[in-house]
Amino acid sequence: MSEPVVDVHSPAAEQAAEIATARKDILRIATAGSVDDGKSTLIGRLLYDSKAVFEDQYEAIERASKGDFVDLALLTDGLRAEREQGITIDVAYRYFSTPRRTFILADTPGHVQYTRNMVTGASTADLAIVLVDARKGMLEQSRRHAFLASLLRVPHLVVAVNKMDLVDWSQETFEAIADEFSAFAARLDVPDLTVVPISALHGDNVVTRSDRAPWYQGPSLLHHLEHVHVASDRNLVDARFPVQYVVRPQSDAHHDYRGYAGTVASGVLRVGDEVQVLPSGLTTSIAAIDGPRGPVQEVFPPMAVTLRLADDLDVSRGDLVCRPANAPQATQDLDALVCWMAEEPLRPRQRLAVKHTTRSVRAVVKELVYRLDVNTLHRDQEATELGLNDIGRVRLRTTQPLFVDDYNRNRVTGRFILVDEATNATVGAGMLPPHRG
Amino acid sequence: MTTPDYRLTQLETLEAESIHVIREVAAELERPVLLFSGGKDSIVMLELARKAFAPARIPFPVMHVDTGLNFPDVLEFRDKRVAELGVQLVVASVPDAIARGVVKEEPNGSRNRIQTPVLLDAVEEHGFTALFGGARRDEDKARAKERVFSFRDEFGQWDPKNQRPELWDLYNGRIHLGESIRVFPLSNWTELDVWQYIAREGIAIPPLYLAQEREVVERQGMLYAVNEFVRPREGERVFRESVRYRTVGDANLTAAVRSRATTVEEVIAEVAVTRMTERGATRGDDKVSDAAMEDRKKEGYF
Numbered sequence: 001m002s003e004p005v006v007d008v009h010s011p012a013a014e015q016a017a018e019i020a021t022a023r024k025d026i027l028r029i030a031t032a033g034s035v036d037d038g039k040s041t042l043i044g045r046l047l048y049d050s051k052a053v054f055e056d057q058y059e060a061i062e063r064a065s066k067g068d069f070v071d072l073a074l075l076t077d078g079l080r081a082e083r084e085q086g087i088t089i090d091v092a093y094r095y096f097s098t099p100r101r102t103f104i105l106a107d108t109p110g111h112v113q114y115t116r117n118m119v120t121g122a123s124t125a126d127l128a129i130v131l132v133d134a135r136k137g138m139l140e141q142s143r144r145h146a147f148l149a150s151l152l153r154v155p156h157l158v159v160a161v162n163k164m165d166l167v168d169w170s171q172e173t174f175e176a177i178a179d180e181f182s183a184f185a186a187r188l189d190v191p192d193l194t195v196v197p198i199s200a201l202h203g204d205n206v207v208t209r210s211d212r213a214p215w216y217q218g219p220s221l222l223h224h225l226e227h228v229h230v231a232s233d234r235n236l237v238d239a240r241f242p243v244q245y246v247v248r249p250q251s252d253a254h255h256d257y258r259g260y261a262g263t264v265a266s267g268v269l270r271v272g273d274e275v276q277v278l279p280s281g282l283t284t285s286i287a288a289i290d291g292p293r294g295p296v297q298e299v300f301p302p303m304a305v306t307l308r309l310a311d312d313l314d315v316s317r318g319d320l321v322c323r324p325a326n327a328p329q330a331t332q333d334l335d336a337l338v339c340w341m342a343e344e345p346l347r348p349r350q351r352l353a354v355k356h357t358t359r360s361v362r363a364v365v366k367e368l369v370y371r372l373d374v375n376t377l378h379r380d381q382e383a384t385e386l387g388l389n390d391i392g393r394v395r396l397r398t399t400q401p402l403f404v405d406d407y408n409r410n411r412v413t414g415r416f417i418l419v420d421e422a423t424n425a426t427v428g429a430g431m432l433p434p435h436r437g
Numbered sequence: 438m439t440t441p442d443y444r445l446t447q448l449e450t451l452e453a454e455s456i457h458v459i460r461e462v463a464a465e466l467e468r469p470v471l472l473f474s475g476g477k478d479s480i481v482m483l484e485l486a487r488k489a490f491a492p493a494r495i496p497f498p499v500m501h502v503d504t505g506l507n508f509p510d511v512l513e514f515r516d517k518r519v520a521e522l523g524v525q526l527v528v529a530s531v532p533d534a535i536a537r538g539v540v541k542e543e544p545n546g547s548r549n550r551i552q553t554p555v556l557l558d559a560v561e562e563h564g565f566t567a568l569f570g571g572a573r574r575d576e577d578k579a580r581a582k583e584r585v586f587s588f589r590d591e592f593g594q595w596d597p598k599n600q601r602p603e604l605w606d607l608y609n610g611r612i613h614l615g616e617s618i619r620v621f622p623l624s625n626w627t628e629l630d631v632w633q634y635i636a637r638e639g640i641a642i643p644p645l646y647l648a649q650e651r652e653v654v655e656r657q658g659m660l661y662a663v664n665e666f667v668r669p670r671e672g673e674r675v676f677r678e679s680v681r682y683r684t685v686g687d688a689n690l691t692a693a694v695r696s697r698a699t700t701v702e703e704v705i706a707e708v709a710v711t712r713m714t715e716r717g718a719t720r721g722d723d724k725v726s727d728a729a730m731e732d733r734k735k736e737g738y739f
Contacts, residue, residue: 005679005696005697006710006711008706009703012710013706013707013709013710016706016710020629020705020708021705024447025445025450079582090597090598090600104625119602123605231443234443244461245460245463247492247493249494254492261460262460263453263457268443292456302445303453304489355607358461415607416607419609424611424613426602426609429604
């Protein structure tokens with residue numbers, strides 16, 4: 001399987017290197033759906049058309065394809081069990097780039113029993129693609145995917161209405177689906193919704209605009225992914241710096257060095273800024289900031305840096321640095337939307353471990369306020385437990401205060417995970433909605 | 438470096454994510470160790486670990502699973518780098534394990550499988566609870582499925598059908614005695630990202646990664662440089678060719694690729710236009726089956 005030697009000074013190689021090394025940002029995408037929706041074919045198409053599929057991979061799927069054409073869906077499902085059963089069980093990550101952007105794509109399962117894996121993939125996404133089969137319209141599964149994306153506050157949602165070739169590129173069909181979805185999305189508080197008619201199998205409107213739907217004036221899917229504006233999705237207002245690790249060299253060269261390492265959760269921090277440290281509430285100022293390449297003057301999310309403070313305070317992991325006039329809420333009472341991920345149900349009085357930013361505490365479930373029906377959005381206040389993949393409003397009381405913001409305003413300080421202290425399994429994901437009681 | 442609109446480039450974002458992961462492990466797990474082979478991915482991972490704790494030393498040792506089939510250049514590089522950083526090096530030796538009868542040499546000469554029990558023994562002996570590996574998700578479709586914090590049971594096994602959910606960057610490092618976590622800080626890096634980072638940061642790499650005229654033989658369409666582990670077999674023609682290594686594994690089974698790339702910048706140009714995966718182009722041992730990597734990982738391989 002040797003290939004011809006690359007002339008590294010050829011125009012093609014130099015151009016490829018220039019594109020590859022161009023200054024780009026990352027867009028994290030989550031797709032959800034099942035094989036039947038054409039999800040794997042769509043991903044295969046994006047990877048193939050953006051040249052992220054290598055020849056040896058292509059040859060392998062060419063050999064494995066059973067029909068007349070190469071089955072791009074075979075590029076994605078990576079586990080033996082997935083290939084055998086023809087379903088996606090767990091999230092797989094794929095990488096591709098264009099001259100404008102680089103993309104991390106979390107290919108997540110659509111089946112309800114693997115919801116926790118879908119949530120894993122969607123939790124870090126900037127944009128979620130929900131696939132809808134044009135012949136079937138919006139199904140329960142598409143509603144659930146859109147709901148989960150909105151629950152996790154994925155800032156951008158794209159509905160790809162696939163298999164348009166099988167409905168003769170009917171404008172009415174497309175618009176009916178788009179309208180139904182928009183009405184549902186309005187109830188979910190989705191900040192940015194885009195609907196695109198595509199045929200993943202034939203590549204229409206995936207990478208380039210197709211002339212089969214002259215009535216569609218919008219961009220191709222890839223064009224949208226390349227241009228969607230994500231810079232303002234971050235919170236650059238509220239300075240939040242959870243202390244992750246205390247750096248103390250204790251060496252002759254750095255005898256008095258004491259730095260607080262962590263990742264900027266939100267806001268901008270500058271040398272000289274007056275800051276407050278929680279839980280002590282003591283104030284000081286930032287004496288210096290050390291970045292990966294030495295001292296820097298200002299930092300912003302998601303930079304991983306080390307702060308040095310002007311005064312010698314007692315600061316440790318789990319503390320939070322913010323500004324005196326803009327502090328998060330310190331609370332032992334969490335009123336959260338919880339996505340439950342364990343077979344053993346969540347019940348009142350249960351004890352759990354909570355991890356919130358870099359702070360780990362214990363908690364007891366005080367109350368299950370309601371369980372949410374994801375399809376109807378009905379709130380069942382009679383519910384006594386949350387089962388696997390259920391979502392509900394839960395009140396927790398923690399052993400120590402946490403420093404929290406609304407998840408809508410701050411995705412980092414408004415979220416937490418729940419861990420079973422006996423099995424050590426991650427059993428829940430929590431988000432703090434606004435207007436908490 | 439940074440723009441007024443407070444955006445990070447792809448490399449800066451990946452760097453921040455990796456440093457966050459490394460610090461999280463050091464803060465939460467009792468005895469981490471970083472797997473360092475002298476290959477480019479583990480070199481970058483070690484550099485990120487250095488940055489994570491600077492100006493303090495890296496607060497955990499590094500470990501090399503020594504198959505006894507190393508390129509001499511790479512071993513020399515390993516020792517030099519470890520000395521520069523002042524970190525402790527733990528060597529888990531496959532030849533020692535063979536001599537002690539713990540593992541048996543496989544008929545095809547590959548020590549890929551038998552290094553797994555050697556690794557697991559060393560983990561048990563030293564009580565390591567977290568093992569940093571330089572694996573990337575773009576390398577293989579089984580790796581594409583793995584979490585950043587990948588839970589392993591007391592036998593070091595991976596259960597791909599029952600992985601812990603992994604939400605946001607809230608990693609769960611809780612384990613019982615005997616269990617461990619494999620941690621992959623470079624999960625989201627691609628081969629090209631690694632090379633760009635090496636170029637950007639001016640990170641030293643073993644000379645094997647750059648093209649040079651070497652004596653080679655051709656086996657099953659792949660070029661193997663003649664060295665103490667690769668001797669020309671009967672009927673094989675030895676010829677000189679400008680080649681470099683895209684991956685550095687065992688010297689007896691890692692093939693080289695024809696290349697004119699003599700600088701890191703030229704390597705980037707080559708990787709940017711190449712149409713073969715790293716492993717497909719250079720690893721005799723990954724071709725066994727479509728699920729070779731998945732099967733090895735279930736047994737405790739990295």
